[in-house]
Amino acid sequence: MQIEREFPATQTLAPHDPPMLLVDEILESSQMHIVSKMVINKDNIFYVAGRGVPSYVGFEIMAQTIAVQDGYNRAKVGLGTKIGFLLGCRKYTVLRDWFVEGDELIVRAKALLSEGEMQSFDCTLEDIHGQQLAHGAINVFSPENPEEFIRQGGSSQ
Numbered sequence: 001m002q003i004e005r006e007f008p009a010t011q012t013l014a015p016h017d018p019p020m021l022l023v024d025e026i027l028e029s030s031q032m033h034i035v036s037k038m039v040i041n042k043d044n045i046f047y048v049a050g051r052g053v054p055s056y057v058g059f060e061i062m063a064q065t066i067a068v069q070d071g072y073n074r075a076k077v078g079l080g081t082k083i084g085f086l087l088g089c090r091k092y093t094v095l096r097d098w099f100v101e102g103d104e105l106i107v108r109a110k111a112l113l114s115e116g117e118m119q120s121f122d123c124t125l126e127d128i129h130g131q132q133l134a135h136g137a138i139n140v141f142s143p144e145n146p147e148e149f150i151r152q153g154g155s156s157q
Contacts, residue, residue, distance in 0.1 A: 040104075063089075066109050093136065
């Protein structure tokens with residue numbers, strides 16, 4: 001498995017724009033996994049003065065890391081970004097309640113299941129020293145034509 005280490009800006013890979021884009025950069029990637037990084041700062045849309053970013057936002061950071069991976073894989077074959085749908089997370093656990101200003105958070109997402117439009121990923125969120133801060137299994141739905149899926153009111157018929 002070849003691991004790549006040079007990447008385009010995450011803004012070009014995810015269907016999110018700042019301030020909602022929470023993934024600062026890709027550190028490592030292969031077809032089946034991604035490692036990303038984000039730094040907690042006061043510009044974060046979820047930042048609470050004097051506290052930081054609530055740890056439940058880690059769930060969204062994980063999901064956006066998966067979106068960035070999808071965008072990167074699509075870009076490598078000449079396709080643009082595509083929206084997907086976060087179905088949920090199983091067993092999301094956190095070590096602490098807040099991520100504080102200056103925290104460098106590392107997300108590791110590994111594909112567990114890929115059955116067409118349905119995918120599942122094992123995700124961990126760590127501090128820069130490798131201590132696990134959060135963990136969960138993220139489930140996503142990525143229809144071939146998301147705009148048509150939305151137009152039909154979420155029906156795959």
